[in-house]
Amino acid sequence: MRIQKTLSSILMTLLLCFSSASVLAEEGSIDQTVNEAFALATGWFVNLIFAPLPGTSFPWIVLWLVTGATVFTFYFGFIQFRAVKHSIGLIKGDYSDPDDAGEVSHFQALATALSGTVGLGNIAGVAVAVSIGGPGATFWMILAGLMGMASKFTECSLAVKYRNEYADGTVSGGPMYYISKGFKEKGLPGGGILAVLFSIFCILGALGGGNMFQANQAHAQISSIVGDYPGWITGVIFSIIVFSVIVGGIKSIANVTEKVVPFMGILYVLASLAIILMNLDKVGWAFGQIFEGAFTGLGIAGGFVGALIQGFKRAAFSNEAGVGSAAIAHSAVRTKEPITEGFVSLLEPFIDTVVICTMTALVIIITGQLTIDPATGLYLVGESGRIITADGSSGVALTSAAFGSAFSWFPYVLAIAVVLFAFSTMISWSYYGLKAWTYLFGEGKTAELVFKVIFCLFVIIGAAANLGPVIDFSDASIFAMAVVNIIGLYFLMSLVKVDLKSYLSRLQSGEIKKFKN
Amino acid sequence: MSTKLIVGLDGSEPGERALTYAKQLSTLIGDCMIELVYVIEWSPYSFQTAEENARRHQRREQEIKQASERVITPALEAMKLEGFVAGGRVLHGDAAELLNSVAIKEKAQQIVVARSTESGLAAKLFGSVTAKLVMSASVPVTVVN
Numbered sequence: 129m130r131i132q133k134t135l136s137s138i139l140m141t142l143l144l145c146f147s148s149a150s151v152l153a154e155e156g157s158i159d160q161t162v163n164e165a166f167a168l169a170t171g172w173f174v175n176l177i178f179a180p181l182p183g184t185s186f187p188w189i190v191l192w193l194v195t196g197a198t199v200f201t202f203y204f205g206f207i208q209f210r211a212v213k214h215s216i217g218l219i220k221g222d223y224s225d226p227d228d229a230g231e232v233s234h235f236q237a238l239a240t241a242l243s244g245t246v247g248l249g250n251i252a253g254v255a256v257a258v259s260i261g262g263p264g265a266t267f268w269m270i271l272a273g274l275m276g277m278a279s280k281f282t283e284c285s286l287a288v289k290y291r292n293e294y295a296d297g298t299v300s301g302g303p304m305y306y307i308s309k310g311f312k313e314k315g316l317p318g319g320g321i322l323a324v325l326f327s328i329f330c331i332l333g334a335l336g337g338g339n340m341f342q343a344n345q346a347h348a349q350i351s352s353i354v355g356d357y358p359g360w361i362t363g364v365i366f367s368i369i370v371f372s373v374i375v376g377g378i379k380s381i382a383n384v385t386e387k388v389v390p391f392m393g394i395l396y397v398l399a400s401l402a403i404i405l406m407n408l409d410k411v412g413w414a415f416g417q418i419f420e421g422a423f424t425g426l427g428i429a430g431g432f433v434g435a436l437i438q439g440f441k442r443a444a445f446s447n448e449a450g451v452g453s454a455a456i457a458h459s460a461v462r463t464k465e466p467i468t469e470g471f472v473s474l475l476e477p478f479i480d481t482v483v484i485c486t487m488t489a490l491v492i493i494i495t496g497q498l499t500i501d502p503a504t505g506l507y508l509v510g511e512s513g514r515i516i517t518a519d520g521s522s523g524v525a526l527t528s529a530a531f532g533s534a535f536s537w538f539p540y541v542l543a544i545a546v547v548l549f550a551f552s553t554m555i556s557w558s559y560y561g562l563k564a565w566t567y568l569f570g571e572g573k574t575a576e577l578v579f580k581v582i583f584c585l586f587v588i589i590g591a592a593a594n595l596g597p598v599i600d601f602s603d604a605s606i607f608a609m610a611v612v613n614i615i616g617l618y619f620l621m622s623l624v625k626v627d628l629k630s631y632l633s634r635l636q637s638g639e640i641k642k643f644k645n
Numbered sequence: 646m647s648t649k650l651i652v653g654l655d656g657s658e659p660g661e662r663a664l665t666y667a668k669q670l671s672t673l674i675g676d677c678m679i680e681l682v683y684v685i686e687w688s689p690y691s692f693q694t695a696e697e698n699a700r701r702h703q704r705r706e707q708e709i710k711q712a713s714e715r716v717i718t719p720a721l722e723a724m725k726l727e728g729f730v731a732g733g734r735v736l737h738g739d740a741a742e743l744l745n746s747v748a749i750k751e752k753a754q755q756i757v758v759a760r761s762t763e764s765g766l767a768a769k770l771f772g773s774v775t776a777k778l779v780m781s782a783s784v785p786v787t788v789v790n
Contacts, residue, residue: 230737233689297703460698
């Protein structure tokens with residue numbers, strides 16, 4: 129309890145620094161000074177998290193996530209490939225007891241978690257990955273996405289198993305709960321400290337990557353269409369909308385978003401498929417480039433290692449497998465078998481990375497956005513180390529140009545999609561941060577309100593300020609969550625294995641029956 | 646073996662008319678039991694925020710309690726005083742599907758519902774509950790105007 133209090137006060141101090149640095153950064157004249165001061169204070173942490181492995185440019189945190197995913201893949205006997213059919217059956221409701229109708233379904237838990245991960249990473253991040261790592265990055269991205277499915281399986285099974293269920297029927301779950309309860313159950317020391325550390329990183333990550341970064345990018349998108357205007361205006365509008373949803377409980381806005389976002393996601397995939405079908409003759413060539421680039425690099429800076437780094441990095445950053453965030457969302461499902469949520473959640477990296485990210489990469493490749501030297505067949509790399517693109521664009525503008533080359537109207541749809549994705553990511557992360565906050569400060573209306581108000585204030589700051597070092601710090605916090613979470617998963621994975629064996633044997637014996645045929 | 650009638654209630658005035666008709670029918674039949682069903686429209690494929698998910702169980706309990714207290718319990722108490730044999734339940738899901746599945750489960754002879762109160766674009770696009778029930782039910786359906 130004392131450790132919890134001490135760490136909580138450290139968190140409050142950090143938050144104060146965080147917000148005052150951001151607010152002061154707005155006051156133009158001292159902007160530079162404050163940013164530098166913040167960078168100086170937090171730079172060591174950012175450098176530590178994103179430090180490259182000696183002699184390479186490969187961040188150790190990416191290797192940490194990929195190693196975790198590989199360990200879980202082997203430990204659970206390639207569960208992500210064995211369980212897909214059963215996962216789909218669970219989502220369709222084949223195994224749902226009709227008497228439980230009205231509770232959170234597996235589909236709803238998956239859709240909610242997906243709305244937190246599908247976003248800018250799938251649109252802008254992939255463009256960055258292929259423009260630096262070439263088409264070969266796609267191969268490694270798909271591989272890392274497939275491996276990440278095992279991480280999600282592990283964390284989401286534990287999240288349901290060790291969640292807190294309160295007398296009023298509400299639930300709270302996530303890594304902080306399974307680490308503290310699971311360690312206690314196994315008689316391991318340090319669970320409490322790890323859980324508190326996870327919560328602190330989760331709050332900082334929620335305010336940064338899950339909030340300020342999203343608000344910042346949404347403003348950038350809107351101003352690219354309507355022209356430049358002060359960021360605080362976007363911030364205030366977004367803040368009011370977020371406030372009305374998370375504090376005011378105005379369901380209509382959340383309902384609209386939660387319906388429009390999946391529609392946008394489907395539209396994005398359909399547009400990608402249409403472009404792929406329109407260029408069917410180039411698909412074979414594109415996959416050839418992906419495989420060849422994966423092992424030779426096809427002229428990109430860093431060769432095949434460069435492609436591998438970009439692919440792994442993008443997959444890890446996009447699907448958040450091993451970070452522990454989605455485990456918080458998945459813990460709400462009502463099921464007598466916690467392992468079933470693991471089966472369902474493993475589809476998340478598949479949809480996010482293997483399907484959506486790959487679609488983006490394919491569209492960029494087959495629409496000829498990446499310039500090839502006709503003499504050598506290798507990609508032309510500019511001074512920045514990026515492949516020279518058809519119109520010189522990069523990031524979300526590159527994805528937009530790729531779609532725009534087939535459908536001239538699509539960049540407008542994409543801009544709306546980016547803003548909506550940013551909004552739904554904010555709503556999801558407001559909940560992840562809230563659960564970490566209530567873990568530290570206790571459940572209760574006042575504690576919840578304090579966090580929600582802080583969250584809304586950070587929306588304005590994020591949209592208004594130029595916050596390079598603050599954003600770096602919050603990104604580092606999201607990945608610091610993975611450090612704590614994966615340590616926890618290594619110690620607790622044996623518990624999941626026991627449940628998995630029991631479940632599979634009961635499924636095979638017919639004890640677990642389908643309710644629908 | 647007594648006859649069983651399933652009556653769909655939604656707390657509306659047309660629903661009351663369906664119940665009145667079912668009671669008349671029950672009197673004519675004699676050995677008859679009436680099962681009242683209140684369906685809260687819900688889909689496992691709708692999209693919700695994480696916070697809504699976390700509160701879903703609590704919300705579900707409240708919805709069932711509210712429907713029971715406002716519609717099912719008063720109707721059952723009144724029927725008991727009038728001498729009818731009746732039961733009731735509140736369910737979540739698709740109204741047409743559930744009314745039919747309760748009828749099958751209870752081996753009921755007939756489903757009695759009121760003409761759907763839905764109108765406008767939604768009814769045109771998705772069809773009304775009543776129309777769907779009439780099209781798909783496994784037992785005879787009486788639609789009360």
